[in-house]
Amino acid sequence: MPLVITRNFGRENSRSIDVYRENGGYETLTKSLEMEPSAIIDEVKNSGLRGRGGAGFPTGVKWTFLDTKSGNPIYFCVNADESEPGTFKDRHIMNSDPHLLLEGIIISCFAVGCHKAFVYCRGEFHRQIEFMWNAVEEAKAAGFIGKNILGSGFDIDIVIHKGAGAYICGEETGLLSSLEGNKGQPRIKPPFPAIKGLYDCPTVVNNVETICAVPWIIENGAEAYTAMGTERSPGTKVFCVSGPVKNPNFFEVELGYPLIDLINNEAGGLRDGVELKACIPGGSSMPILTPEEVAEAKMDYEALNAMGTFLGSGGVVVVPHTMSIVSLLRNLASFYAHESCGQCTPCREGSGWIAKILQNIDAGRGRPGDIELLHDLCDNMRGWAHKFHPIQPWLQKDEGMGGSKTICVFSDALAWPVQSYLIKFRHEFEEAIANANPSAAVPADISEKTPFTVLNH
Amino acid sequence: MATITVNDQEIEVKDGVPLLQALLDAGIYVPHFCYHQDLPVDGNCRQCLVEMETPKGASGVISCATPVGDGMIVRTDTEAIEKARRGVLEYLLVNHPVDCPVCDQAGECRLQQSYMNYGFHQSRVNVEKVHKNKTLQIGERVMLDQERCVLCRRCIRFCDHVSESHELAVGGRGDHSYITTFPGHKIDNKYSVNTVDVCPVGALTDTDFRFKCRVWFLKKTDTICHGCSRGCNASFESYNHNTMDELNGTAFRLKPRRNPEVNKSWMCDEGRLLYQIVNENRIHEPRLANGKSPEAIAWEKAFGSAAEAVSGAEGKIAGICSPDCTNEELFLFRRFLNEVCGSETISAESLRKPGYEDDILLRADKHPNSKGVDFQGPWNSFQEIIDGVDAEDIKVLVVLRNDFLGLADNGSELGEKLAKLDALIVIDSNHSMTSKAATVLLPTGTFAERAGSYVNFEGRIQRTFSANQPRWEAKTEFEVFRTLAAQLEKPFKGSTNAARVWQDLAESVKEFEGIALAEIGNTGTLAKGYETETAS
Amino acid sequence: MSFELSQETQTRINEEIIPLYPRKKSAILPVLWEIQEEHGHISREGMLYTAEILELPAAHVFGVLTFYTMFEQEPIGKFHLQVCKTASCEIMGCKGITQKIKDKLGIGTGETSEDELFTLTEVECLAACEIAPMMQVNKDNFGPLTPEIVDVILDELKEHGETKTTKRCL
Numbered sequence A: 001m002p003l004v005i006t007r008n009f010g011r012e013n014s015r016s017i018d019v020y021r022e023n024g025g026y027e028t029l030t031k032s033l034e035m036e037p038s039a040i041i042d043e044v045k046n047s048g049l050r051g052r053g054g055a056g057f058p059t060g061v062k063w064t065f066l067d068t069k070s071g072n073p074i075y076f077c078v079n080a081d082e083s084e085p086g087t088f089k090d091r092h093i094m095n096s097d098p099h100l101l102l103e104g105i106i107i108s109c110f111a112v113g114c115h116k117a118f119v120y121c122r123g124e125f126h127r128q129i130e131f132m133w134n135a136v137e138e139a140k141a142a143g144f145i146g147k148n149i150l151g152s153g154f155d156i157d158i159v160i161h162k163g164a165g166a167y168i169c170g171e172e173t174g175l176l177s178s179l180e181g182n183k184g185q186p187r188i189k190p191p192f193p194a195i196k197g198l199y200d201c202p203t204v205v206n207n208v209e210t211i212c213a214v215p216w217i218i219e220n221g222a223e224a225y226t227a228m229g230t231e232r233s234p235g236t237k238v239f240c241v242s243g244p245v246k247n248p249n250f251f252e253v254e255l256g257y258p259l260i261d262l263i264n265n266e267a268g269g270l271r272d273g274v275e276l277k278a279c280i281p282g283g284s285s286m287p288i289l290t291p292e293e294v295a296e297a298k299m300d301y302e303a304l305n306a307m308g309t310f311l312g313s314g315g316v317v318v319v320p321h322t323m324s325i326v327s328l329l330r331n332l333a334s335f336y337a338h339e340s341c342g343q344c345t346p347c348r349e350g351s352g353w354i355a356k357i358l359q360n361i362d363a364g365r366g367r368p369g370d371i372e373l374l375h376d377l378c379d380n381m382r383g384w385a386h387k388f389h390p391i392q393p394w395l396q397k398d399e400g401m402g403g404s405k406t407i408c409v410f411s412d413a414l415a416w417p418v419q420s421y422l423i424k425f426r427h428e429f430e431e432a433i434a435n436a437n438p439s440a441a442v443p444a445d446i447s448e449k450t451p452f453t454v455l456n457h
Numbered sequence B: 001m002a003t004i005t006v007n008d009q010e011i012e013v014k015d016g017v018p019l020l021q022a023l024l025d026a027g028i029y030v031p032h033f034c035y036h037q038d039l040p041v042d043g044n045c046r047q048c049l050v051e052m053e054t055p056k057g058a059s060g061v062i063s064c065a066t067p068v069g070d071g072m073i074v075r076t077d078t079e080a081i082e083k084a085r086r087g088v089l090e091y092l093l094v095n096h097p098v099d100c101p102v103c104d105q106a107g108e109c110r111l112q113q114s115y116m117n118y119g120f121h122q123s124r125v126n127v128e129k130v131h132k133n134k135t136l137q138i139g140e141r142v143m144l145d146q147e148r149c150v151l152c153r154r155c156i157r158f159c160d161h162v163s164e165s166h167e168l169a170v171g172g173r174g175d176h177s178y179i180t181t182f183p184g185h186k187i188d189n190k191y192s193v194n195t196v197d198v199c200p201v202g203a204l205t206d207t208d209f210r211f212k213c214r215v216w217f218l219k220k221t222d223t224i225c226h227g228c229s230r231g232c233n234a235s236f237e238s239y240n241h242n243t244m245d246e247l248n249g250t251a252f253r254l255k256p257r258r259n260p261e262v263n264k265s266w267m268c269d270e271g272r273l274l275y276q277i278v279n280e281n282r283i284h285e286p287r288l289a290n291g292k293s294p295e296a297i298a299w300e301k302a303f304g305s306a307a308e309a310v311s312g313a314e315g316k317i318a319g320i321c322s323p324d325c326t327n328e329e330l331f332l333f334r335r336f337l338n339e340v341c342g343s344e345t346i347s348a349e350s351l352r353k354p355g356y357e358d359d360i361l362l363r364a365d366k367h368p369n370s371k372g373v374d375f376q377g378p379w380n381s382f383q384e385i386i387d388g389v390d391a392e393d394i395k396v397l398v399v400l401r402n403d404f405l406g407l408a409d410n411g412s413e414l415g416e417k418l419a420k421l422d423a424l425i426v427i428d429s430n431h432s433m434t435s436k437a438a439t440v441l442l443p444t445g446t447f448a449e450r451a452g453s454y455v456n457f458e459g460r461i462q463r464t465f466s467a468n469q470p471r472w473e474a475k476t477e478f479e480v481f482r483t484l485a486a487q488l489e490k491p492f493k494g495s496t497n498a499a500r501v502w503q504d505l506a507e508s509v510k511e512f513e514g515i516a517l518a519e520i521g522n523t524g525t526l527a528k529g530y531e532t533e534t535a536s
Numbered sequence C: 001m002s003f004e005l006s007q008e009t010q011t012r013i014n015e016e017i018i019p020l021y022p023r024k025k026s027a028i029l030p031v032l033w034e035i036q037e038e039h040g041h042i043s044r045e046g047m048l049y050t051a052e053i054l055e056l057p058a059a060h061v062f063g064v065l066t067f068y069t070m071f072e073q074e075p076i077g078k079f080h081l082q083v084c085k086t087a088s089c090e091i092m093g094c095k096g097i098t099q100k101i102k103d104k105l106g107i108g109t110g111e112t113s114e115d116e117l118f119t120l121t122e123v124e125c126l127a128a129c130e131i132a133p134m135m136q137v138n139k140d141n142f143g144p145l146t147p148e149i150v151d152v153i154l155d156e157l158k159e160h161g162e163t164k165t166t167k168r169c170l
Helices: A017-022 A027-033 A037-047 A059-064 A089-096 A098-112 A126-141 A172-180 A208-220 A222-226 A259-266 A291-296 A301-306 A325-339 A345-362 A370-381 A410-424 A426-434 B019-025 B079-094 B110-119 B154-161 B193-198 B269-279 B299-313 B327-340 B370-375 B382-390 B411-418 B477-487 B498-508 C007-020 C024-039 C044-053 C058-067 C094-105 C147-160
Strands: A075-080 A116-121 A157-162 A203-207 A236-242 A249-254 A276-280 A315-320 B002-006 B009-013 B049-054 B057-062 B073-075 B142-144 B168-171 B178-181 B204-206 B218-224 B233-239 B251-256 B317-320 B396-400 B423-428 B440-443 B452-455 B460-464 C079-084 C118-123 C135-137 C140-142
Touching (some): A017 A098, A017 A126, A027 A098, A027 A208, A037 A208, A037 A222, A059 A203, A075 A172, A075 A208, A089 A126, A089 A208, A089 A236, A098 A116, A098 A126, A098 A157, A098 A203, A098 A208, A116 A126, A126 A157, A157 C024, A172 A203, A203 A208, A208 A222, A208 A236, A236 A259, A249 A259, A259 A276, A259 A291, A259 A315, A325 A345, A325 A410, A325 A426, A345 A410, A345 A426, A370 A426, A370 B079, A410 A426, B057 B079, B079 B110, B142 B193, B154 B193, B168 C058, B193 B204, B193 B251, B218 B251, B218 B460, B233 B269, B251 B269, B299 B423, B299 B440, B317 B382, B327 B396, B327 B452, B327 B498, B370 B452, C007 C024, C024 C058, C044 C058, C079 C094, C094 C118, C094 C147
Parallel strands (some): A075 A116, A116 A157, A236 A315, B002 B073, B317 B396, B396 B423, B423 B440, C079 C118
Antiparallel strands (some): A276 A315, B002 B009, B142 B204, B168 B178, C135 C140
């Protein structure tokens, strides 16, 4: 299987532009600049490439939504705010092949008519940001970034923008808010970024991995891309496997690859003495899978949807028999409570409440009725699960309508794990509650250390 | 206009407005916190959820962020929506401190109202609430309690879009978010108390009103702020408990009343404090200065002295009123001078200097009725009258609501000239330099104790209503003129009926011609010839 | 206490950073980073400086700064030990790592050691799950950790100002 994203990894000095060019780098850019921009968009559309950040929206289609008649400049934002627990592919891409990302950006910007691109990189990626800036300087010196690049008449500037520690800046409108200089709080959609995005101008937001696929697609053609993967999930994806496996790492495989093989072959299988209890298939926001489901699961968007979960960012977290599901859920709920932007009521208050209830259950202070309470709280914060929504089956109810109760899907990203863990591993929660002593003293610092600033007024 | 179907009923609504506003205008109440008619939409409270039909089926949307479209099919009463509504309410109450017994907002708190109407659930909260700062005085008039805050951000939107002073922001993230100013800074603008008004809960409260009175003891009367020529529509709130309570009539606050043409939902901080003159420094009973210090007397004696002074003057009388008077007062005062005192010499000039003006609300002209004075000319100038006093052509001066001695630069000089008068009859509500110099002092009601009308700077006629009869021994000015006229055995045409008085006015003042009192209503109407003026 | 930024940094802010963005306001994060890089933290005066050069309300700058976790309003230790505590790291034993640091240095989370060398915080997923349990020391990742490896790292940082035995992971 040809490698689309990780082809240059492992080469010595792979970050250098010289090494990149020695292996054919920037030749596709040269070729693209001679194409019609609309032809590039068509190629990407026909390849069926889907967003690799988590949502899985067809990339080429997203590009066609851009309002090209607004008279405003078009902006391109690359989402390098990789913060979904279990995911670390973008970090490796920026470590090993920053020029692939740049080439992808330049080709994509040329296709959509954008002259200014931002790479929004999470603040914790200090070294990766350094690598990206170095790569930008190298590309400028070689004439791939700047005015009238390669004599094509096309201007392009790329800015690497450093975040400062907020998971919600990975949500596309949260990213745009942060980039504009505000708190990274998502916005009400519609209007969508393709119509009104950065500075109210038409904007495309794409994940790092998605853009890195573009050079290969243009070089080898859409058909070559669709030859891999499945019909509705073509191509390859970089999956990340972590947890107590022998070889935790990232692996680029075709979509549709069996999950059990990913764990047992590529990741070397579970460590000695460790048994599989559960597996998160696509990053912490995705409903969990039992070992029986893991044996059946194929890693593509449709197959996982049919099982009631999502491919998401492809961050596979292996949960061993030694890990209490109650503790794991408590851990994730605390994460979401800490990362909630705080804008809308259900998520802001609900995430904190859910986290505290789970902290209580995990610490032996659970109460009867807590499970039902958690379910109800999740129901009140996640979007309605209308027919055919992947979580329908395990929710076992048809809510008969769509729409959402919050501004963005962060609340769903909390509710899906909570409800799926409560349903599939209910016995662990029941046991924790049965053995609990609810009147045990609650320690003073029950909530996670989000230091509350003392205000001087 | 657009036609939408709400709960199976077709209604006509204004096109392009938020669906929530259309529903509220049609009388269908949808609970909400963050939406405010005069602030940009935020959509963060999620309380205004309604169900809308889409091609894919029913969908829950927030009505504040959904503009009305012709043919929309909306439901506000489905089980799913009711559950979502209760869910949001429950979430708002998770960390909200149940401070009601000590919170000023009780009785006018949106959270209380929503809970009583849509929640009424038992609390399921079994975890420690998030604690934040309480009693932070972030402005001279604004007290902040961060725990009570529901983070609707109306206060921030006000400071960003209306006062454009940008003092407020949300600090932190998640359920540890809090409203704050920059550390060490205060809310420092002339409209800060509006943030208290827009706050749906007791997070922002007015320091002037703090712990003073429960709102259910307050009676609200429509009035017009008399602080400047903008004439912001206001609501005068005074104590009104059982009939025996001595406190009845005590003023507690002035709050804005919404008028999209004049002041939207806002008032300046200064104007709000004008309620204080209803309580403080009032002239309680008539006084007579017999060449000695003024002594309190009964009305009978006061009227007698005044009548004596008037008849003794034999027409050498002048009147001074001001643009603080209502149109009705100006009209009746002139009639009193002409028909009862036999004088045509009258001034409505005020010595109050212009003050601060901005393009939000405050106007430089600090009188509520300058335009009304213009309409009812001609007037003599103030100087003409003083010259007349000096030359002893004027022996008796009748003053209605004009503290010229207090406002003049040359007060003592004026005072000397006034000593030449036989009588200085002052009709006013509060003590002032002029009232102290009066030989006959007749107390009347404040702005809150009379009904009338003003004309604001752009020609808008606006009505003010009376909360109660004048307090203590004060009488309405109409009562004063009528009784004096009777003492002097002269007829005096007037009425206690506002419509009759207005009709009288409208027949004499061309700018009021053809305008019925009902037309003015509670929101005012533009005077004749001013219809094309737009509000600034 | 007056706030001063080196001429070099001010020049970089005005001539390189602000011009990168179509709107001045967008430069708020890079400017705050510059201040934190130079001073180690962003004081009240630093926020006011940012508000002034970017023509933003001071309250806005405060709101933005307190939204993100990486900006420090108070000085911290020379080595910021940021131990990841989410998902895979907890599965792989981050609690033992945190406890080791607490015991060895005698501090709790959010606290700085008396010699002002080390500050310990627990942070959310650092997107380095393959080396779980891990921590970021200032700008570099170290993992997979064991309490023993942590011991060596802390000793070497204290003694040499850098790690010698344990290599950083990119």
